[in-house]
Amino acid sequence: MSGLTVAPARRWPSATTREQSRARYPDATGFIERDGVRVFWERYGDGSPTILLMPTWSVFHSRHWKLQIPYLARHYRVVTFDGRGNGHSDRPRTSAGYADTEFVADAIAVLDATATDRAVVAGLSMGGGYGLRLAVDHPSRVLGLVLFGASIPVGDRAPDAPAGPDASFAVPQPDDEGWRKYNAEYWRRDWPGFAAFFVAQIFSEPHSTKLIEDGIGWFLDTDPETIVTAEYAPFLRPPAEWERSSPTEGDALPFLRRVACPVLVVHGTEDQIVGIRDARRAAETLGAPLVEVAGGGHAPIGRDPVLANLLIRDFVLGLETMS
Amino acid sequence: MTADAPSRALDRDSGRARSPDRSGVATAADGARLAFDVYGAGDPTIVFLPSTPIVHSRQWKAQVPYLSRHYRVVTFDGRGNGRSDRPIEPAAYADDVIVNDVETVMVASDTGRAVLVGLCADGVWRAIRLAAEKPERVAGIVAFAVGVPRLAPPHPYRVEHSFEEELPVYQGWATVNRHSWQRDYPGFARFFFGAITSEPHSTKAIEDAVGWAVDGSVDAMLAEAEADFPFQREEIESICRSVTCPLLIVHGTEDHCQPVARAHRLAELTGAPLVVVEGADHMIPGRHPVLANLLIRDFVRSLPETRP
Numbered sequence: 212m213s214g215l216t217v218a219p220a221r222r223w224p225s226a227t228t229r230e231q232s233r234a235r236y237p238d239a240t241g242f243i244e245r246d247g248v249r250v251f252w253e254r255y256g257d258g259s260p261t262i263l264l265m266p267t268w269s270v271f272h273s274r275h276w277k278l279q280i281p282y283l284a285r286h287y288r289v290v291t292f293d294g295r296g297n298g299h300s301d302r303p304r305t306s307a308g309y310a311d312t313e314f315v316a317d318a319i320a321v322l323d324a325t326a327t328d329r330a331v332v333a334g335l336s337m338g339g340g341y342g343l344r345l346a347v348d349h350p351s352r353v354l355g356l357v358l359f360g361a362s363i364p365v366g367d368r369a370p371d372a373p374a375g376p377d378a379s380f381a382v383p384q385p386d387d388e389g390w391r392k393y394n395a396e397y398w399r400r401d402w403p404g405f406a407a408f409f410v411a412q413i414f415s416e417p418h419s420t421k422l423i424e425d426g427i428g429w430f431l432d433t434d435p436e437t438i439v440t441a442e443y444a445p446f447l448r449p450p451a452e453w454e455r456s457s458p459t460e461g462d463a464l465p466f467l468r469r470v471a472c473p474v475l476v477v478h479g480t481e482d483q484i485v486g487i488r489d490a491r492r493a494a495e496t497l498g499a500p501l502v503e504v505a506g507g508g509h510a511p512i513g514r515d516p517v518l519a520n521l522l523i524r525d526f527v528l529g530l531e532t533m534s
Numbered sequence: 535m536t537a538d539a540p541s542r543a544l545d546r547d548s549g550r551a552r553s554p555d556r557s558g559v560a561t562a563a564d565g566a567r568l569a570f571d572v573y574g575a576g577d578p579t580i581v582f583l584p585s586t587p588i589v590h591s592r593q594w595k596a597q598v599p600y601l602s603r604h605y606r607v608v609t610f611d612g613r614g615n616g617r618s619d620r621p622i623e624p625a626a627y628a629d630d631v632i633v634n635d636v637e638t639v640m641v642a643s644d645t646g647r648a649v650l651v652g653l654c655a656d657g658v659w660r661a662i663r664l665a666a667e668k669p670e671r672v673a674g675i676v677a678f679a680v681g682v683p684r685l686a687p688p689h690p691y692r693v694e695h696s697f698e699e700e701l702p703v704y705q706g707w708a709t710v711n712r713h714s715w716q717r718d719y720p721g722f723a724r725f726f727f728g729a730i731t732s733e734p735h736s737t738k739a740i741e742d743a744v745g746w747a748v749d750g751s752v753d754a755m756l757a758e759a760e761a762d763f764p765f766q767r768e769e770i771e772s773i774c775r776s777v778t779c780p781l782l783i784v785h786g787t788e789d790h791c792q793p794v795a796r797a798h799r800l801a802e803l804t805g806a807p808l809v810v811v812e813g814a815d816h817m818i819p820g821r822h823p824v825l826a827n828l829l830i831r832d833f834v835r836s837l838p839e840t841r842p
Contacts, residue, residue: 418738 266294479507586612
C-alpha cells in the first residue's frame with residue numbers, strides 16, 4: 212500500500228445532500244487509520260452482543276442501516292462504519308485500496324477501536340461478501356453472519372475469464388439504455404443518471420420513493436471516479452492454494468464452504484440485482500436457513516425493516532440459546 | 535422457511551396491525567345501518583368520525599393500533615361507504631342526519647361520552663355540532679384539517695369549475711363534477727387524493743385513499759353533494775363559539791382541500807390551541823401518524839376529567 216494516494220473525505224453536509232435528523236444518534240464515533248486511509252465508525256447502545264453492520268458497495272455509506280440502528284441499539288451494542296470511498300471515510304485513489312481484504316481489515320480495526328472482541332455481523336449485497344470474508348479470515352471475531360441480498364459470485368465462471376469488470380463496463384456503449392448504464396464512461400458523464408437507475412433497481416417495490424431518494428443521496432455523497440477505481444478491486448478471489456470442486460465454480464463457493472459460524476440468508480424473491488437462485492445456492496452451500504421475502508427486492512433492510520430487524524433479533528436469540 | 539412480506543398482499547384489507555375487539559351495527563332513525571368497530575378497553579373512549587362518503591373507517595388505520603393500546607377506540611363507516619348502508623336520497627345526507635349518526639353509534643357501542651376526532655368537514659364540523667348540542671356526550675375534540683364551511687373562503691380552484699354543468703375537459707379540479715364522477719369516478723379519486731396528499735413519499739397513502747373511495751358509491755357521493763346545508767356563516771360561527779369542551783386544532787400549511795385560514799378562524803372563535811404543521815398537506819393523520827397520534831394522546835391526557 213506504499214505510495215497510495217488518498218483523497219480526503221468530502222465534508223458533510225455535502226453540496227448534494229444534507230444530513231437528516233436521526234431517530235438515534237451514536238454514543239461514540241471515531242476514525243481508524245490504516246496505511247493513511249481514515250475510516251469513520253459509529254457505536255450505539257451498550258447491550259450484548261455487539262452487532263457489526265458492514266459497509267457495502269461504496270455507492271452507499273453507513274446510513275443504509277438507518278432503519279436497523281435505532282431498533283437494534285435498544286437491545287444490543289451496534290457498531291457500523293462508512294466503507295472507504297463514501298461518507299466520512301477517505302477515498303483511496305488506487306483499486307487495491309478497495310480490495311475486499313481492505314474492508315475486512317478495516318472491520319477488524321474498527322472492532323479493535325471499539326473494544327469489540329466478537330460480533331454478530333450483518334451485510335447487505337456486496338457487504339454480505341465483505342462479511343463472508345471476515346467470517347472466513349477471522350473466525351474468532353464473528354459470532355454469526357446475516358446476509359441480506361448477498362451479492363457474491365456463486366454462479367459458474369468461464370475458466371479463462373479475466374479478473375475484474377468485463378468490456379461492457381470498460382468500453383463506451385452505443386447507448387445508455389437500461390443495464391448499459393453500468394459503464395465507466397456513462398458514470399463519469401452522468402453519475403446522477405446512473406444513481407437514479409441503479410437505486411430504482413435496488414428498491415424495486417411499490418412505495419419506495421423515500422428509500423430511492425435516500426439511496427440517490429448516498430450515491431451522490433461519493434463520485435464516479437472513486438467507484439470506477441473501486442470497480443477494479445479484487446473481490447472474493449480464493450487463494451491459489453485452496454482446492455476448488457471444479458475449475459469453473461463461482462469464486463464465492465470456496466469461501467461459503469469455509470464458514471464455521473451460524474449464518475442466516477435473507478433474500479427477496481423479486482430481487483432485481485441478485486436473483487433468488489443465487490441466494491438458494493449460497494444457503495445450500497452454507498447449510499444455512501434461507502428466508503425468502505415474498506415479493507421483496509434487493510434490500511429487505513430498507514423496504515421490510517421490521518421483518519429484517521426481527522430476523523436479526525431472532526438470529527441473535529438463537530445464538531444465545533446455542534451457547 | 536418463507537416469510538410473507540408485510541402489507542403487500544393483493545387483498546388490501548388483510549394484515550391489519552390491530553383487529554377490532556367488537557364489531558356491531560347501529561341503526562339510525564331513518565333505518566340506515568352503520569357498521570362500527572370497538573378496539574381496546576382503556577379510558578376515555580375516542581370516537582373517530584368518518585369523512586363520509588368518500589372514504590370509510592380505514593382512513594384511521596394509522597391511529598387505531600397505537601391509541602387502542604391506551605384508550606378505548608370506536609370507528610365507524612359513515613353512511614355511503616364501507617360496510618354501512620348507502621342511501622341515495624339527498625335527505626339521507628342532511629347535516630342533522632350525519633350529526634345524529636355519531637350519537638347513534640355512540641349509543642350502540644355503549645359509549646356515553648367520548649373524545650371526538652375528525653378530519654375535514656365531515657369530521658370536524660359534525661363533531662363541533664354534536665359538542666354544541668349534546669355537550670354531555672363530548673369530552674373534547676381533536677380537529678384535523680379544519681373543514682368548517684364558510685369560516686373562510688375556499689381555495690379559489692375549488693370553486694372555479696361548475697359541479698353540475700357538463701365541462702369541455704375533465705382534468706384537475708374540474709373532475710369535481712357530477713358528470714366526471716359518473717364517467718370516471720376512479721379517475722377523479724386518483725386526481726383528488728393525489729392533489730390533497732401532496733407531500734413527497736405519499737404513494738401508499740394515495741393508493742389506500744383511492745381504494746377506500748372506489749369501495750364507495752358514486753350515487754351516494756352525488757346524494758351527499760345535493761344534501762341540504764342550512765347554515766350561513768353567522769350561525770356557523772355562533773355554533774363554534776358555543777362549544778365549551780376542550781378543543782385542539784391541527785392544520786397543515788399545504789392543505790389543498792381546506793385553507794388554513796379556516797383553522798385560524800376556528801381557533802379565534804373557540805380560544806382553542808392551534809398546531810400549524812409546516813409543509814403538511816390535508817391528510818395529516820395518514821401522512822404524519824406519529825405526530826397525529828401523540829397530539830391526540832397529549833390532548834386526552836390534558837383533559838381535566840381524565841387526569842389522575
